Amino acid sequence: MAEVQDATNVGKPVPIVLAEEDHQFVLDEEALEGILLKDDIKDRNVVVVSVAGSYRKGKSFLMDFVLRYMKATYHLNLINEDAHWIGSDDKPLDGFSWRGGSDRDTTGILMWSEVFKATLNDGEKVAIVLLDTQGTFDSESTVKDCATVFALSTLLSSIQIYNLKFNIQEDDLQHLQLFTEYGRLALEDSGTKPFQKLQFLVRDWSFPYEAEYGAEGGKKILDKRLQISDKQHPEHQSLRKHIKSCFSDIGCYLMPHPGLNVATNPNFDGKLSDIEPEFKKNLITLIPMLLSPNQLILKEIGGQKIKAKELVHYFKAYIKLCTGAELPEPKSMFDTTAEANNLSAVASAREVYRSMMDTICGGNRPYLNSNSLDVEHFKNKDIAIEQFIAKRKMGGDEFSESYKFKLENDIDEDFLKFKSQNESKNVFKSARTPAVFFSVAVVCYFISGLFNFFGIYSVASGINLIMGLALLILILWSYIRYSGVHSELGSTIDDAANIMWDNFLKPTYEIFLQKGLEQATNQAINIAVNNTTSPITGVQSPFVKRPMQRMNSHIEMNDRFKQT
Numbered sequence: 001m002a003e004v005q006d007a008t009n010v011g012k013p014v015p016i017v018l019a020e021e022d023h024q025f026v027l028d029e030e031a032l033e034g035i036l037l038k039d040d041i042k043d044r045n046v047v048v049v050s051v052a053g054s055y056r057k058g059k060s061f062l063m064d065f066v067l068r069y070m071k072a073t074y075h076l077n078l079i080n081e082d083a084h085w086i087g088s089d090d091k092p093l094d095g096f097s098w099r100g101g102s103d104r105d106t107t108g109i110l111m112w113s114e115v116f117k118a119t120l121n122d123g124e125k126v127a128i129v130l131l132d133t134q135g136t137f138d139s140e141s142t143v144k145d146c147a148t149v150f151a152l153s154t155l156l157s158s159i160q161i162y163n164l165k166f167n168i169q170e171d172d173l174q175h176l177q178l179f180t181e182y183g184r185l186a187l188e189d190s191g192t193k194p195f196q197k198l199q200f201l202v203r204d205w206s207f208p209y210e211a212e213y214g215a216e217g218g219k220k221i222l223d224k225r226l227q228i229s230d231k232q233h234p235e236h237q238s239l240r241k242h243i244k245s246c247f248s249d250i251g252c253y254l255m256p257h258p259g260l261n262v263a264t265n266p267n268f269d270g271k272l273s274d275i276e277p278e279f280k281k282n283l284i285t286l287i288p289m290l291l292s293p294n295q296l297i298l299k300e301i302g303g304q305k306i307k308a309k310e311l312v313h314y315f316k317a318y319i320k321l322c323t324g325a326e327l328p329e330p331k332s333m334f335d336t337t338a339e340a341n342n343l344s345a346v347a348s349a350r351e352v353y354r355s356m357m358d359t360i361c362g363g364n365r366p367y368l369n370s371n372s373l374d375v376e377h378f379k380n381k382d383i384a385i386e387q388f389i390a391k392r393k394m395g396g397d398e399f400s401e402s403y404k405f406k407l408e409n410d411i412d413e414d415f416l417k418f419k420s421q422n423e424s425k426n427v428f429k430s431a432r433t434p435a436v437f438f439s440v441a442v443v444c445y446f447i448s449g450l451f452n453f454f455g456i457y458s459v460a461s462g463i464n465l466i467m468g469l470a471l472l473i474l475i476l477w478s479y480i481r482y483s484g485v486h487s488e489l490g491s492t493i494d495d496a497a498n499i500m501w502d503n504f505l506k507p508t509y510e511i512f513l514q515k516g517l518e519q520a521t522n523q524a525i526n527i528a529v530n531n532t533t534s535p536i537t538g539v540q541s542p543f544v545k546r547p548m549q550r551m552n553s554h555i556e557m558n559d560r561f562k563q564t
């Protein structure tokens with residue numbers, strides 16, 4: 001017994017993964033290498049035991065009993081059959097820091113500085129590493145912090161103890177799913193189960209009449225909780241399938257309550273004499289069940305056993321993955337639900353906009369002039385946004401503001417598509433390229449004729465060359481449109497035609513049109529005022545003649561009236 005007590009003073013907890021204030025996790029490589037790269041350790045295959053779960057649930061307290069067992073069994077080579085490893089009744093519990101109170105204690109990931117050396121039944125010499133982790137869901141950690149610690153410790157351990165209180169609840173399974181999925185994302189898909197042993201540990205189990213304390217009762221409860229049946233909601237079924245697919249072995253142990261001293265006495269220092277005998281009895285069964293030489297599970301990654309020196313590389317690689325920008329940000333249940341709500345409201349409002357625009361300018365509707373299309377767009381956009389605002393959504397106005405912005409962007413994107421679809425229906429626009437090049441050819445033809453007439457042959461042949469080029473481009477464009485090949489060249493020709501149209505042909509055409517209109521208006525006024533015959537038809541217009549006759553007769557009548 002004395003030897004056991006001395007042994008508990010060897011080693012100390014070493015922070016390996018440090019939780020920084022800005023919610024970043026940093027690996028202390030030097031400390032890690034100091035533990036795992038010792039000459040007598042580095043080439044041994046490793047067993048990594050870790051404990052994870054919500055904060056303030058006795059994880060570090062349990063690990064200190066694990067330490068007592070490890071020291072007695074592997075450090076001092078005491079065989080534990082007589083349960084002496086658990087120590088004397090009056091010895092306070094030390095090792096990983098544990099304490100009472102409601103505020104979190106452990107942060108980041110701690111590794112015990114002593115790596116225990118063991119020889120398996122087949123003679124293989126292995127090293128056993130113990131990890132204690134920061135509890136999940138304390139008031140200071142974000143969901144990402146919790147997922148990072150849980151995923152890292154699951155990725156790096158061969159036995160992960162999932163520490164729960166009272167029962168295995170649905171939310172415990174949901175969190176496990178979230179965290180393991182986070183860890184699984186960090187791994188390349190190897191097709192095999194990514195993690196090894198998962199040991200549910202239910203503390204303060206209060207229903208021994210339903211399932212007895214220990215592994216047998218634990219199995220009964222676990223089977224019930226992980227059972228998949230057709231009657232279950234698909235969400236529950238997939239959750240269970242997911243958990244089973246992640247771990248190669250899943251067990252459960254039901255622990256009794258340790259007694260009121262442990263749970264509520266602020267002066268409790270871990271003495272066995274203050275702990276309920278039933279709890280002690282179960283510790284003596286639980287810990288050797290996981291860690292006796294014939295129960296050890298070697299750490300494997302992708303089917304390969306991992307040596308202590310290799311574990312250092314995996315620590316470095318996984319922390320980089322879990323803290324890098326590649327993994328998606330895990331969110332709280334509320335955020336995820338509110339996001340889903342808002343996204344579905346965005347989708348249905350967008351659908352409203354699309355279907356309204358479809359009836360106005362969809363594929364089977366005729367061309368609409370761009371002003372009317374703009375008016376319809378703004379009107380329908382307003383209707384869609386109003387519908388988005390009116391829809392009941394979780395998260396409140398502030399939360400949905402960014403989704404409203406997204407909806408506006410999505411609608412503007414849709415509008416661009418509707419617009420270009422509408423433009424493609426404008427036959428005049430699609431005929432612009434041939435019209436431009438044809439016009440160039442015709443104009444060149446007349447101008448070159450003019451130069452020929454005046455005998456300036458060199459200029460005329462230069463203009464003829466331009467005419468030939470325009471015709472050649474026209475033929476090339478027609479071929480591209482017909483065959484569908486070299487579409488980029490086709491677009492360049494279209495662009496060139498647009499530039500010529502916008503800068504030369506359209507202004508010229510507008511000037512002529514304006515002049516023509518001015519002339520026509522002047523003539524119409526002349527006809528009206530002078531009652532002249534139309535210069536075009538040579539006929540006196542009845543629309544002008546009749547009102548003029550009526551006006552003249554009114555003047556005549558007026559004059560006669562004045563005379564009488």
Ligand SMILES: Nc1nc2c(ncn2[C@@H]2O[C@H](COP(=O)(O)OP(=O)(O)OP(=O)(O)O)[C@@H](O)[C@H]2O)c(=O)[nH]1
Pocket residue numbers: 054055056057058059060061062097098099100101103104105106107133134135136203204255256257258262263268
């Ligand atoms: N009810 C109950 N209390 C326990 C049990 N085991 C330990 N405790 C008490 O729980 C309190 C917290 O113990 P810790 O080991 O520090 O808990 P932890 O889970 O490591 O907490 P964090 O490091 O903050 O995540 C201490 O007061 C222990 O005495 C148990 O099985 N049941």
Ligand SMILES: [Mg+2]
Pocket residue numbers: 059060061097098105106132133
């Ligand atoms: Mg702790």
